[in-house]
Amino acid sequence: VLIGAGTLLLLVVILAGVARYTGYRLGVAPQANALVSRDVAFVDQPDGSIAVEDPATHARIDLLEPGTYGFVRGATRALAREHRGLAQGGAAPFRLTRWDDGRVTLQDLTTGTRIELEAYGPTNLEAFTRLLTVGKPAS
Numbered sequence: 001v002l003i004g005a006g007t008l009l010l011l012v013v014i015l016a017g018v019a020r021y022t023g024y025r026l027g028v029a030p031q032a033n034a035l036v037s038r039d040v041a042f043v044d045q046p047d048g049s050i051a052v053e054d055p056a057t058h059a060r061i062d063l064l065e066p067g068t069y070g071f072v073r074g075a076t077r078a079l080a081r082e083h084r085g086l087a088q089g090g091a092a093p094f095r096l097t098r099w100d101d102g103r104v105t106l107q108d109l110t111t112g113t114r115i116e117l118e119a120y121g122p123t124n125l126e127a128f129t130r131l132l133t134v135g136k137p138a139s
Contacts (some may be wrong), residue, residue: 032099036132039093039109042076050076052131055093062134071124075115079108096132104129 018024041055048066050073053059064072076094083092092110099105104125107114117125 032101032103035098035100037095037097038132039095040131041093042072042080062131069127071120072127075106075117075120075128079106079111079113079115082108082111082113096128098129098132 050064052062
């Protein structure tokens with residue numbers, strides 16, 4: 001038991017030293033560079049659809065028909081709940097970003113809240129990543 005406890009203590013000290021030496025910080029994402037980024041606003045329509053717009057020009061990027069893209073609807077509504085009482089309201093801008101380390105994030109530009117979208121699986125991730133390119137000319 002003492003040998004096991006000593007080994008565990010030695011392992012903890014070694015891992016703490018490695019973390020300190022490499023600069024690793026628990027809960028902090030490593031530095032990455034943005035590959036693609038796009039600001040979007042999600043605007044509820046009277047027929048139950050959601051218009052995805054460029055917040056600067058109000059140009060329509062896409063239209064999410066009623067009953068489709070449930071994860072996109074849920075994620076944006078969850079973030080938009082924090083907007084109640086703020087001047088931006090429900091059409092506040094979000095920033096979608098694909099990072100060079102493979103992550104894709106959705107950041108609420110009003111509150112600063114950010115969601116790591118790959119944590120919700122490939123199908124839900126694809127629902128957002130398509131908005132990075134839809135409506136843009138091919139390069």
